[in-house]
Amino acid sequence: MKQKVTLKQIAKELDVSISTVSKALKDSVEISLDTRQKVKAFAKLYNYKPNNIALSLKNRKTKTIGVIIPEIVHHFFTTVIGGVEKVANEKGYNVIICSSNNSFDKEVINLEMLASGSADGFILSVAKETQLKKDYHHIEETMSQGMPVVLFDRIIDEVVCDKVIIDDSKGAQMATNHLLSIGCKKIAILTTVDYISVGKLRTNGYLRALRAYDVPEREELILKIEDIDNCESEISNFLKDKDIDAVFAVNELFAVTAAKVLGQQGKKIPDDISIIGFTDGILSKHFIPSLTTISQHGEDMGVRAAKLLIDKLEGDEAATEEYRTVIIDTSLIQRESTKKTKE
Amino acid sequence: MKQKVTLKQIAKELDVSISTVSKALKDSVEISLDTRQKVKAFAKLYNYKPNNIALSLKNRKTKTIGVIIPEIVHHFFTTVIGGVEKVANEKGYNVIICSSNNSFDKEVINLEMLASGSADGFILSVAKETQLKKDYHHIEETMSQGMPVVLFDRIIDEVVCDKVIIDDSKGAQMATNHLLSIGCKKIAILTTVDYISVGKLRTNGYLRALRAYDVPEREELILKIEDIDNCESEISNFLKDKDIDAVFAVNELFAVTAAKVLGQQGKKIPDDISIIGFTDGILSKHFIPSLTTISQHGEDMGVRAAKLLIDKLEGDEAATEEYRTVIIDTSLIQRESTKKTKE
DNA sequence: TACCCTTACGAAAACGTTTGCGTGTGGAAA
DNA sequence: TTTCCACACGCAAACGTTTTCGTAAGGGTA
Numbered sequence: 001m002k003q004k005v006t007l008k009q010i011a012k013e014l015d016v017s018i019s020t021v022s023k024a025l026k027d028s029v030e031i032s033l034d035t036r037q038k039v040k041a042f043a044k045l046y047n048y049k050p051n052n053i054a055l056s057l058k059n060r061k062t063k064t065i066g067v068i069i070p071e072i073v074h075h076f077f078t079t080v081i082g083g084v085e086k087v088a089n090e091k092g093y094n095v096i097i098c099s100s101n102n103s104f105d106k107e108v109i110n111l112e113m114l115a116s117g118s119a120d121g122f123i124l125s126v127a128k129e130t131q132l133k134k135d136y137h138h139i140e141e142t143m144s145q146g147m148p149v150v151l152f153d154r155i156i157d158e159v160v161c162d163k164v165i166i167d168d169s170k171g172a173q174m175a176t177n178h179l180l181s182i183g184c185k186k187i188a189i190l191t192t193v194d195y196i197s198v199g200k201l202r203t204n205g206y207l208r209a210l211r212a213y214d215v216p217e218r219e220e221l222i223l224k225i226e227d228i229d230n231c232e233s234e235i236s237n238f239l240k241d242k243d244i245d246a247v248f249a250v251n252e253l254f255a256v257t258a259a260k261v262l263g264q265q266g267k268k269i270p271d272d273i274s275i276i277g278f279t280d281g282i283l284s285k286h287f288i289p290s291l292t293t294i295s296q297h298g299e300d301m302g303v304r305a306a307k308l309l310i311d312k313l314e315g316d317e318a319a320t321e322e323y324r325t326v327i328i329d330t331s332l333i334q335r336e337s338t339k340k341t342k343e
Numbered sequence: 344m345k346q347k348v349t350l351k352q353i354a355k356e357l358d359v360s361i362s363t364v365s366k367a368l369k370d371s372v373e374i375s376l377d378t379r380q381k382v383k384a385f386a387k388l389y390n391y392k393p394n395n396i397a398l399s400l401k402n403r404k405t406k407t408i409g410v411i412i413p414e415i416v417h418h419f420f421t422t423v424i425g426g427v428e429k430v431a432n433e434k435g436y437n438v439i440i441c442s443s444n445n446s447f448d449k450e451v452i453n454l455e456m457l458a459s460g461s462a463d464g465f466i467l468s469v470a471k472e473t474q475l476k477k478d479y480h481h482i483e484e485t486m487s488q489g490m491p492v493v494l495f496d497r498i499i500d501e502v503v504c505d506k507v508i509i510d511d512s513k514g515a516q517m518a519t520n521h522l523l524s525i526g527c528k529k530i531a532i533l534t535t536v537d538y539i540s541v542g543k544l545r546t547n548g549y550l551r552a553l554r555a556y557d558v559p560e561r562e563e564l565i566l567k568i569e570d571i572d573n574c575e576s577e578i579s580n581f582l583k584d585k586d587i588d589a590v591f592a593v594n595e596l597f598a599v600t601a602a603k604v605l606g607q608q609g610k611k612i613p614d615d616i617s618i619i620g621f622t623d624g625i626l627s628k629h630f631i632p633s634l635t636t637i638s639q640h641g642e643d644m645g646v647r648a649a650k651l652l653i654d655k656l657e658g659d660e661a662a663t664e665e666y667r668t669v670i671i672d673t674s675l676i677q678r679e680s681t682k683k684t685k686e
Numbered sequence: 687t688a689c690c691c692t693t694a695c696g697a698a699a700a701c702g703t704t705t706g707c708g709t710g711t712g713g714a715a716a
Numbered sequence: 717t718t719t720c721c722a723c724a725c726g727c728a729a730a731c732g733t734t735t736t737c738g739t740a741a742g743g744g745t746a
Contacts, residue, residue: 004459004488006702017726022704032724047484052460053405054702056396057731064461072428073421075625081415085442089449094456097440099428106432113437116347117395117732118407141390145347256629263631282418283629286599288606349732360696365734375694397732400701460702 005046014042056117064094065309066119068110070127070154072099075252075281076298077125080152083302084123091310104129108138121148121313123305126156132195134158148312150305153296154197162312163325164305168198171294171330172205173212175248175276178292178332180213182340184246184274188221190235190254192228199224202250202278228253236261246274246338252281255291259337270339280333289336300328348389357385399460407437408652409462411453413470413497415442418595418624419641420468423495426645427466434653447472451481464491464656466648469499475538477501491655493648496639497540505655506668507648511541514637514673515548516555518591518619521635521675523556525683527589527617531564533578533597535571542567545593545621571596579604589617589681595626598634602680613682623676632679643671 011018016035024031024039025048031039056062065088069077081097088095096119100107107127114122122142130136136159143149143161152164179187189206192199203222210217223238225231228251235257239247247262249255255277259269267273269289277284280295304326354361359378367374367382368391374382399405408431412420424440431438439462443450450470457465465485473479479502486492486504495507522530532549535542546565553560566581568574571594578600582590590605592598598620602612610616612632620627623638647669 002487007704008702018703019705019727020725023725026704028705030724035724049455049459051400051702052456053396053399054460054731055704056460057394057400057701057733058703060731062396072424073418075416075418078416078421082442085415094439094461095441096437098438099425112392113395116392117397117399118437144345253629260629260631283625286596286603286626286630288603288631351732361733362697362735363695366695369734373694378694394732397701398734400703400731401733401735403701 002046004051005043005048006051007048010039010042010046010048014039061120061313062094062118063092064096064119065306066111066114066122067095067097068100068107068114068122068124069097070100070102070125072097075283076153076279076296079298080125080302080305083299083304084306085302086299087303087306087310093306093310100127100130102128104133104135111138111142115142115145115147119147121150121309123150123152123302123309125151125153128154128196131156131197148309150309150312152301152305156197160323162305162308162323164301164308164328165325166296166301166328166330168201169205169208171278171296172202172248172250173209174205174330174332175278175294176206176209177213178334178338179246179248179274179276180209180215182274182338185215186221186244187215187246187248188223188239188242188244190223190225190231190238190247190249190258192250193224193226199250206248225254232257232261236264240265244273246276249275249277252277252279252283252291252293255293255337256283256287259287259289259291270337274338276338284333284335287337292335292338293333295331295333297328297330304328345389347394348386348391349394350391353382353385353389353391357382404463404656405437405461406435407439407462408649409454409457409465410438410440411443411450411457411465411467412440413443413445413468415440418626419496419622419639422641423468423645423648426642426647427649428645429642430646430649430653436649436653443470443473445470445472447476447478454481454485458485458488458490462490464493464652466493466495466645466652468495468497471497471539474499474540491652493652493655495644495648499540503666505648505651505666507644507651507671508668509639509644509671509673511544512548512551514621514639515545515591515593516552517548517673517675518621518637519549519552520556521677521681522589522591522617522619523552523558525617525681528558529564529587530558530589530591531566531582531585531587533566533568533574533581533590533592533601535593536567536569542593549591568597575600575604579607583608587616589619592618592620595620595622595624595634595636598636598680599626599630602630602632602634613680617681619681627676627678630680635678635681636676637673638676639673640671647671 007018007021011021021039024036067084085095098110104127107130136156139149139159150162155163155165191203194200207217239261247258249258255275259275262273269275277291277293280293284291284293350361350364354364364382367379410427428438441453447470450473479499482492482502493505498506498508534546537543550560582604590601592601598618602618605616612618620634620636623636627634627636
């Protein structure tokens, strides 16, 4: 087991100083061609690689981006990470991913850990608990120590920093408009409790679309779900014998669950009831019938977030003081679960 | 913007030496109670956190585990990561995740980057390209430099190290047995090309099960798919008008695609044809009909892999020299897509 | 008063780099 | 022979820790 070779060892072997080795490897003109070649040959032979940790300490930057997301087993977040990685790798950055598991405490711990030397900046989507608690001191603190933070998707309005979001409200409006435009009038919505920022915004978009079409908003068509993972019976009860012609679900799971229970209740999709979801994941694509949905372009979000962060990290002082909010376009992906109703 | 506070700054502020501060924070008896309290109060006030990078350099370990997987947008791999994170966090380790995107080059780059100081050891599932190329020098090299590697799922037999796998062959056998036991006789298999280790093993398991039941193996019932992401037309052509009563698919995507095209071809599942998949992901669970499948217990794999790695990292020299292969049990999850055929 | 022991702290090395600056050697010019 | 200047290299500081060892001050004992 040959240990990792250091400058010091090479220097000793070749009977020169450490600085000579370092400079030789960097092709410094200070060092004679002869020595340079000798050092480089030796370094190659022993597979010398500079120690990142030492470099980080010396340069006071790690060339690493910390990404903290609420869930790691989640299609949308992984697509965002994909985008982040793409940009980061291009620009020579490493990516560390941590999941908060939707726990405030774990979010704080992860952030503090990464902030104490492991990452130069952060891309973050906050945990449910954080949105509920409204405690953002860890984020503020990180920024006050000079580390830039980019928030995405589940953001916090009160925190001043770069942000990448979709216009959730507009996306929901687009979804609802689509249903209205194909002739649906009695549109139920399956959404989350209000403290989830994106859920609330999507509910708002739904309501706005109804108003624009002069369709009265009806309380009994709105279901706000708390326990996302066990939503089936709740949705089933809610939908049972309800006089509706369409369902708008604010996420993929609600959409497929609605499709499933409606099927069980003898409804045909899209003939009896149209369904539209949110998030273009693997479920929407492969479900039968495939689900019309709103795409959030997760990878784009990741790309933009990473660019914003790297700009800040490498930018001059001027750019440092202004914060930008990038809004990613949503788009409607029309599939089989929505269909023009016959007049 | 208050910069991160260091020992040096505290020392200066309090007019003591750096070592005094360091010792005081560690409650060393060398330091008077008075000084200790003063230092601790000051450190708390300024939110002092030791710099991880400096600690890593000093201790020559990073307390970080590097995880490299072929794809980040992939349900199975994320569940494995979930398991790794769980154990890692318990034991005070950080996790860095990189994706190789199934590219050999990117796998090498990521590994080398993390190996040069960023991680103490690795949990790795190799890229397709790596399996094809059979070039494992980067892994051997990493290990020869004293960094333990645990391979999981897509492993390499030739590399001697700790491994966590499922018995793919046995799992496939279990799946095929299930089909046979409910009366299916003409079982097609949708599998991958042979260089993908897990695909080949699962094909073997299928064949073995057939032999054990004295069912002749028929070449025309075996489809080896190269381009996983565009498999629909291939599967559709293969299945068209084929005289079969069951399909075994070696992954989730093949399974749902088979279900879809069979549906299009007018077959009822499970009445006309039973389907069984591999991997218990989100698709199998939510598809209609929900798919019988073999669960790989991804989270377990992650847990075991992390434990193996940490054992090696913290173990004494004795444990260092022996390598273990942990085989995670697979289990059959029976859902709606398989049904006893009427005799 | 002289000596010793405890208490409380500081100096310095080490981890592996990079880099500005100092310096010895040799040859060329005067 | 003296002076000067490249050239080629080494020294040392710095990044932020931890830890070993050294030591000054003070009090107690003989």
